[in-house]
Amino acid sequence: MNCPARITLDAAQLAFFNELPAQAPSVQSELGCELERGHEGSHAALGQQVEATMWWVQWTLSASEINPYTWCPEHRVPDAPSRDDKDCTLFDGHPGKHSAAKLYWHSEAA
Ligand SMILES: [Zn+2]
Numbered sequence: 759m760n761c762p763a764r765i766t767l768d769a770a771q772l773a774f775f776n777e778l779p780a781q782a783p784s785v786q787s788e789l790g791c792e793l794e795r796g797h798e799g800s801h802a803a804l805g806q807q808v809e810a811t812m813w814w815v816q817w818t819l820s821a822s823e824i825n826p827y828t829w830c831p832e833h834r835v836p837d838a839p840s841r842d843d844k845d846c847t848l849f850d851g852h853p854g855k856h857s858a859a860k861l862y863w864h865s866e867a868a
């Protein structure tokens with residue numbers, strides 16, 4: 759189950775994302791944490807991906823920031839039901855369990 763925390767990006771954060779050279783649609787102003795429920799550390803939501811760099815919004819009750827990461831290198835068990843389910847979709851070094859439930863980043867490997 760996902761962490762229920764959500765964040766609303768401020769104008770400066772939205773402007774940062776809009777200035778990235780990304781092909782993807784613009785970032786939503788409200789994002790939900792993508793980590794495991796009950797995780798330690800900051801909440802995290804993927805804002806935008808530019809080539810190999812993922813820009814994650816990370817926040818706590820008192821502060822938020824945007825940081826660049828690469829993909830978590832973890833692969834799920836070899837008998838995953840489909841090839842799209844086998845790679846962790848979180849950032850390298852994330853807290854909590856790996857997650858492969860969201861597949862929106864995988865389009866280039868069809
Ligand atoms: Zn969270």
Ligand SMILES: [Zn+2]
Nearest residue numbers: 830832846856
């Ligand atoms: Zn992972």
